[in-house]
Amino acid sequence: MEALIENYDEIVExxxxxxxxxxxxxxxxTAIGTVMASFRVSPIAxxxxxxxxxVNVFRNTPLVLVLxxxxxxxxTLGFNSLGFSLGFRNFSTFFVVAALGLSFYTAAFVxxxxxSGVNSVSAGQAEAARSVGMSFTQSLRLVVLPQAFRSVIPxxxxxxxxxxxxxxxxxxxxxxxxAYVMRTLANDYASDLWFIFFGIALGYVLIVAVIATTAGLLxxxxxxxx
Amino acid sequence: MSxxxxxxxxxxxxxxxxxxxxAAAVLASAxxxxxxxxxxxxxxxxxxxxxxxxxxxxxKAYFIGLVATLKVAASAIVxxxxxxxxxxxxxxxxxxxxxxPARVVVEFFRAVPLLLLIIFIYFGIGLxxxxxxxxxxxxxxxxxxxxxxxxxxxxxxxxxxEAALAVGMRKNQVxxxxxxxxxxxxxxxxxxSQCVIVLKDTALGIIVGYRELVRESQGIAQFVHHSIVxxxxxxxxxxxxxxSLSKFAVYVERKFAKRGRTSAGKLDPAVDPAxxxxxx
Numbered sequence: 146m147e148a149l150i151e152n153y154d155e156i157v158e159x160x161x162x163x164x165x166x167x168x169x170x171x172x173x174x175t176a177i178g179t180v181m182a183s184f185r186v187s188p189i190a191x192x193x194x195x196x197x198x199x200v201n202v203f204r205n206t207p208l209v210l211v212l213x214x215x216x217x218x219x220x221t222l223g224f225n226s227l228g229f230s231l232g233f234r235n236f237s238t239f240f241v242v243a244a245l246g247l248s249f250y251t252a253a254f255v256x257x258x259x260x261s262g263v264n265s266v267s268a269g270q271a272e273a274a275r276s277v278g279m280s281f282t283q284s285l286r287l288v289v290l291p292q293a294f295r296s297v298i299p300x301x302x303x304x305x306x307x308x309x310x311x312x313x314x315x316x317x318x319x320x321x322x323x324a325y326v327m328r329t330l331a332n333d334y335a336s337d338l339w340f341i342f343f344g345i346a347l348g349y350v351l352i353v354a355v356i357a358t359t360a361g362l363l364x365x366x367x368x369x370x371x
Numbered sequence: 372m373s374x375x376x377x378x379x380x381x382x383x384x385x386x387x388x389x390x391x392x393x394a395a396a397v398l399a400s401a402x403x404x405x406x407x408x409x410x411x412x413x414x415x416x417x418x419x420x421x422x423x424x425x426x427x428x429x430x431k432a433y434f435i436g437l438v439a440t441l442k443v444a445a446s447a448i449v450x451x452x453x454x455x456x457x458x459x460x461x462x463x464x465x466x467x468x469x470x471x472p473a474r475v476v477v478e479f480f481r482a483v484p485l486l487l488l489i490i491f492i493y494f495g496i497g498l499x500x501x502x503x504x505x506x507x508x509x510x511x512x513x514x515x516x517x518x519x520x521x522x523x524x525x526x527x528x529x530x531x532x533e534a535a536l537a538v539g540m541r542k543n544q545v546x547x548x549x550x551x552x553x554x555x556x557x558x559x560x561x562x563x564s565q566c567v568i569v570l571k572d573t574a575l576g577i578i579v580g581y582r583e584l585v586r587e588s589q590g591i592a593q594f595v596h597h598s599i600v601x602x603x604x605x606x607x608x609x610x611x612x613x614x615s616l617s618k619f620a621v622y623v624e625r626k627f628a629k630r631g632r633t634s635a636g637k638l639d640p641a642v643d644p645a646x647x648x649x650x651x
Contacts, residue, residue: 186376188388191396205567205613206606207574210585214606217598221413222406263376271375281378289375306482313484317578324486328578331494338495346483353482 148334149344152326159326160348165236166244166312166322167352171305173248178255185260196256203253208246208314215246216318243315247308254304262297263289295367302360309352323348415599423595424604436587437608443501443573443583447508448566454509455516460546462521473517480514486575493579504576512569519561523554556627563620567613584608 149156184196203211219227219242227241266289274284313324327345331338380388410416423429461473480488488510493503527550535545574585582590588605592598 186374188377188380188384189391189395190388191392191399195395195399201614202606202610205571205610205617207571207585207609209574209577210588210602210606210609213585213589214599214602217602218410221415221599222409266375268375275378285376310482310484313486314575316486317575324484324490327487328490331490335494338491342487342491342495346479346487349484349487350479350482 146337146340148330148337148341152330156323156326156345156348159321159323159345162240162320162322163309163312163324163348164352165234166240166247166315166320167305167309169241169244170247170251170308170312173245174251174255174304174308177248177252179259181252181256182259182263185256186263200253200256203250204257206250208250208311209317211250212243212246212314212318215242215249219245240320243318243320247311247315251304251308251311254307255301258300258304259293259297261300262293262295265296266292295364295369298360298364298367302356305360306353306356309356310349313349410599415597417597420595420597420600423597424600429591429595432587432591433584433604433608436582436584436605439581439587440570440573440583443504443508443576443581444566444569446505447512447573448562448569450505450509451512451516451565451569452562454513455520458513458517459520459524462517463524465542477514477517480510481518483511485511485572486578489575489578500576500579500581503579504573504581508569508572511572512565515568516562516565519565520554520558523558523561524550526557527553559627560620560624563616563623567616570613570616571609 181196181199184192185200187193216239220238226238227245228238229236229241270288270292271284274288275281279287312322316322316325316328319325323345327341330341334341458473458477461469462477464470464473485507488507489504492498492507493500496503496506498506524546531549531553532545535549536542540548573581573583576583577586577589580586584605588601589598592601595601
């Protein structure tokens with residue numbers, strides 16, 4: 146137990162790193178994933194191919210390998226100073242590269258979640274909207290996208306939950322997140338490992354629970370009787 | 372073809388699409404070419420590297436890594452299926468004192484990052500490298516599969532179990548004779564998709580020093596002094612295996628759907644591994 150109390154600051158700092166990683170990666174991944182999903186459902190053949198290849202490559206490669214490659218490739222391409230500061234907190238280049246690696250990987254799953262959401266809207270809905278005289282943008286804005294958004298929430302939420310757990314993988318490369326803190330504490334306090342594990346696991350369970358509850362509330366709020 | 376996102380294209384739109392196809396292809400090739408050119412100028416593709424990579428020892432190391440990965444993954448998937456089946460049945464039990472603990476176990480192992488589990492089992496329980504990894508993978512993937520199996524059994528229409536009970540079958544007969552055979556059809560593709568996740572997750576063994584394919588390729592990268600190509604080779608091996616597995620899962624799904632062997636519907640997308648293989 147004292148391992149948790151003595152290293153309280155270190156553990157909290159680790160979880161801050163985890164949460165910042167989660168935030169940045171979620172934003173990047175959603176952006177890239179949305180672009181790839183729009184490629185995959187577009188009528189342009191080459192864009193479709195790009196979207197499909199992206200998903201197949203990143204979904205079938207282990208995250209560890211994606212991160213290892215990101216760490217090698219991104220600086221080699223000349224992006225050497227990606228670090229930035231938010232005033233109260235500085236983010237190193239290495240942190241940003243790790244976040245980008247996580248984002249590239251997660252984007253493949255975001256893309257599939259969004260695509261399955263769009264595909265769940267039946268073509269009849271758009272046809273009906275067009276036949277009552279709505280313009281193309283109206284049909285998209287008022288009929289198709291609201292329905293797609295609704296069915297995207299559950300798979301997207303499980304993607305973000307997986308991302309929250311996947312942020313732990315950066316510990317392998319030495320980013321000092323919560324999993325990394327556990328790894329160092331596991332060496333220093335071998336006899337206290339049960340407390341360390343359940344204490345830090347509880348932190349992750351809380352993060353997962355918050356995402357799941359938010360998604361559940363959002364889903365309930367947007368639910369319609371059919 | 373009409374979709375929700377755009378109207379059926381006419382001749383003008385088709386011509387425009389063709390033009391944009393070419394434009395997008397040119398742009399994408401330009402970006403790819405720039406990346407390759409940049410890596411070339413940074414000496415990532417020197418002649419020396421290819422000479423080093425063509426040594427038989429290098430390929431032996433990749434092979435040893437691949438075998439280590441497959442070994443762990445195979446043991447883990449088999450025990451995960453057993454674990455998953457037991458806990459799925461426990462979660463569907465009529466008795467709350469069985470149902471509740473099973474639910475806590477499944478929810479816990481699904482929510483905890485696999486990496487923490489590996490560290491904990493290796494340092495805390497001390498099973499040795501190989502078995503620590505197998506046990507951690509089993510606990511996580513078994514819990515995911517328990518949810519898949521449960522959803523699969525629940526997807527069989529209620530009339531089926533009601534009818535079976537009405538003709539006088541016992542509860543475990545209903546499960547064995549009626550529900551399980553029908554739900555296998557929707558579980559099988561999910562199990563195959565889970566294999567992809569297990570294969571990828573074996574790479575997390577690096578944290579405790581298990582020498583699988585990714586770890587071996589990192590070692591090779593150090594040996595030949597060029598990381599990117601050495602790592603890319605490992606990535607290609609993973610993509611080939613996992614892509615074939617995913618295609619096989621789709622094939623199995625279609626085959627069962629065509630035969631109409633089951634009255635069960637589709638798997639709830641919230642637990643479908645094909646959509647959720649978000650882990651490591």
